[in-house]
Amino acid sequence: MAVKIDEGYVMTELHKSTPTGNLILTPRGLYNGTFVDSRPHRELFRRRRDVMGHPLTMSNVIQDSNTTQYHLPRENRLEPQFDSIAKICWMEVKLVFEMLNATPRFVFSHRWGYKQNGQWSGMINDLHTGRADLGTNCLVSDKERLNVVTYTDMVAPFRVRFVFRQPPLSYVSNIYSLPFSSSVWVAIVVCAAVSTVTICVASKWEASLGTSPTQLDGSIGDALLLTMSAVGQQGCVLEPRKFSGRIMVWVLFAALMLLYAAYSANIVVLLQAPSNSIRSLAQLVASKITLAANDVDYNHFVFSLYKDPVRVTIYKRIDPEKGKGQFYDINDGVEKIRQGVFAFHSIVEPVYRRIEETFHEMEKCDLAEVDFLNGFDPFIPVKKDSPYIELLRVAFKQVRESGIQDALVKRLQVPKPRCANKVSAFSSVGLLDLRPVLAFMLIGASIAVTIAVFEVAVYRFDKRRQRPKVQRKIGTIGAALDWRK
The missing domain is CATH 3.40.190.10 (Periplasmic binding protein-like II)
Known part of the structure; x- marks a missing residue:
C-alpha cells in the first residue's frame, strides 16, 4: 500500500498471518524519487514468522503399531521400534511450530496415500482436502502427488531397500575349483602325467627281471591307476617292488598329500565365505x-x-x-x-x-x-499453494543446521550393523554345497556303467563269433573219431 505525503509516498506492507486473521501493517519504506527501505529485516521469513497462534495440523503416518497414537503426542520415547520415522517427524515439526508461534495439532493416517479410482487416500488425501497442512516424510516416487502437494525439506531420512x-x-560358483589357480591345476596335471610315464618305465624294467601278483606289469594302464590313486589319496594293490620305483611312488604320494592338505583347508574356508x-x-x-x-x-x-x-x-x-x-x-x-x-x-x-x-x-x-x-531422499509434503510453505521450509533448514535433526535421527534410528569381529563358526554343509561333488560322482558312475555295458557287449560279441569255430572243431574231432572206428 502506498500513501502520498508531501515528501513522496509512504510504502506499507500488508499481510495476514491467518486466512481469517486481522490485517497486519508493516512499514516498507519511503519513495521520493528513490526508494528508502525502512524494513527491520529484508528476509520475508523474519518479518512474517509469527503466525500468532494459528493452528497448523500435521498428518502422521503410522503403520507398525497402533500404540504409536498414544506414545507419539507424549514423546515419551517408549517402543522406539515402532514408527520411528513418524516420531522423528513429529518431534521436529512440533519444534518448528514453536518457532512459528503456531498451535500444534495432529491427525493420524495408516498410509502415505495413493490414487485409486481417481481418489486420493491416506496422508495425501488429508493434505488435498485441507484436513492437514503438512505430512510425514515420504518418498517422491509418485509423480501424480506433485499435482496436490509440494515437498519442502528432509526431516527423517530413511531408505527403502x-x-x-x-x-x-x-x-554362485564351483568352490572345488577355486582353491588353486589355473596354473597350479595345469602343473598338477603335468606332474601326474610325468609320474605316470616314469612309473611305467620303471615297472617295465622291473617286469623284465621277474613278476609277482602285486607287482606292476609295466603297462600304462596300471601306472595310470597308481597315479590316480595317489591323486585321490587312496592306496593301490599294485606297487613297484624295487627300491627306485618305490622312491618315485613315495615322492608322488608325499607331494600330493601336501597339496591335498592345502586344498582341504581352502575348501573349509570357502564353504563359509559369502x-x-x-x-x-x-x-x-x-x-x-x-x-x-x-x-x-x-x-x-x-x-x-x-x-x-x-x-x-x-x-x-x-x-x-x-x-x-x-x-x-x-x-x-x-x-x-x-x-x-x-x-x-x-x-x-x-x-x-x-x-x-x-x-x-x-x-x-x-x-x-x-x-x-x-x-x-524423502521430504515433508505440504498442501500445494499453502501460504506457509516458505515459513516451514526455512524453519526446517534452521533445525537441520542446528544439529537437532541429527540428534533425533541418532536417538531413534539404527544404522546398518557393523561387522566388528568377523569370526569363523560352525556351518552345516547342505546338498547345494556338494552339488559339484554329486555331479562328479554321477558323471563317474554313468561312465562306469557305460564302460561296463560296452565290455559286456564286446564279450558277448566275441563269444558269438567264436561259437562257429568251436562247433567246427567239435565236428572235426567227431569225424576223426568216426574214421578211426
Missing part, C-alpha cells in the same frame, strides 16, 4: 534368493509403479497373480533373512533395529542392500 545376506560362495555377487536388481533376480516384502501399505503399491522387465519380474515373484503373496511382518522377515537365501523389501531402519537384537555378530558381516525404487 531389499535387505539380505549375501549367499554362500558355493551357491559371495558378494549380488549388487544390482538384475543380479538379485537371477539369483536363487527368495524375494519378499514387509506387509505394510506402501509395498502393495510401489511394485506396480514400474514397467521395466527386471522390476516387473520382481513384482510377479513377490505378489503373483495366482497364489499367496510373499508378505511378512518385520519379525518374521528378519528371521528369514538370518536363515539366509531371503531378500526382504522394507524401510531398512526398523529392519536393522531388529537385526541388532536377534543376529549374532558373525551373521552381520554379510548383510547387503539393493535399491528397488532408485528414488530421491
Whole structure:
C-alpha cells in the first residue's frame, strides 16, 4: 500500500498471518524519487514468522503399531521400534511450530496415500482436502502427488531397500575349483602325467627281471591307476617292488598329500565365505534368493509403479497373480533373512533395529542392500499453494543446521550393523554345497556303467563269433573219431 505525503509516498506492507486473521501493517519504506527501505529485516521469513497462534495440523503416518497414537503426542520415547520415522517427524515439526508461534495439532493416517479410482487416500488425501497442512516424510516416487502437494525439506531420512545376506560362495560358483589357480591345476596335471610315464618305465624294467601278483606289469594302464590313486589319496594293490620305483611312488604320494592338505583347508574356508555377487536388481533376480516384502501399505503399491522387465519380474515373484503373496511382518522377515537365501523389501531402519537384537555378530558381516525404487531422499509434503510453505521450509533448514535433526535421527534410528569381529563358526554343509561333488560322482558312475555295458557287449560279441569255430572243431574231432572206428 502506498500513501502520498508531501515528501513522496509512504510504502506499507500488508499481510495476514491467518486466512481469517486481522490485517497486519508493516512499514516498507519511503519513495521520493528513490526508494528508502525502512524494513527491520529484508528476509520475508523474519518479518512474517509469527503466525500468532494459528493452528497448523500435521498428518502422521503410522503403520507398525497402533500404540504409536498414544506414545507419539507424549514423546515419551517408549517402543522406539515402532514408527520411528513418524516420531522423528513429529518431534521436529512440533519444534518448528514453536518457532512459528503456531498451535500444534495432529491427525493420524495408516498410509502415505495413493490414487485409486481417481481418489486420493491416506496422508495425501488429508493434505488435498485441507484436513492437514503438512505430512510425514515420504518418498517422491509418485509423480501424480506433485499435482496436490509440494515437498519442502528432509526431516527423517530413511531408505527403502531389499535387505539380505549375501549367499554362500558355493551357491554362485564351483568352490572345488577355486582353491588353486589355473596354473597350479595345469602343473598338477603335468606332474601326474610325468609320474605316470616314469612309473611305467620303471615297472617295465622291473617286469623284465621277474613278476609277482602285486607287482606292476609295466603297462600304462596300471601306472595310470597308481597315479590316480595317489591323486585321490587312496592306496593301490599294485606297487613297484624295487627300491627306485618305490622312491618315485613315495615322492608322488608325499607331494600330493601336501597339496591335498592345502586344498582341504581352502575348501573349509570357502564353504563359509559369502559371495558378494549380488549388487544390482538384475543380479538379485537371477539369483536363487527368495524375494519378499514387509506387509505394510506402501509395498502393495510401489511394485506396480514400474514397467521395466527386471522390476516387473520382481513384482510377479513377490505378489503373483495366482497364489499367496510373499508378505511378512518385520519379525518374521528378519528371521528369514538370518536363515539366509531371503531378500526382504522394507524401510531398512526398523529392519536393522531388529537385526541388532536377534543376529549374532558373525551373521552381520554379510548383510547387503539393493535399491528397488532408485528414488530421491524423502521430504515433508505440504498442501500445494499453502501460504506457509516458505515459513516451514526455512524453519526446517534452521533445525537441520542446528544439529537437532541429527540428534533425533541418532536417538531413534539404527544404522546398518557393523561387522566388528568377523569370526569363523560352525556351518552345516547342505546338498547345494556338494552339488559339484554329486555331479562328479554321477558323471563317474554313468561312465562306469557305460564302460561296463560296452565290455559286456564286446564279450558277448566275441563269444558269438567264436561259437562257429568251436562247433567246427567239435565236428572235426567227431569225424576223426568216426574214421578211426
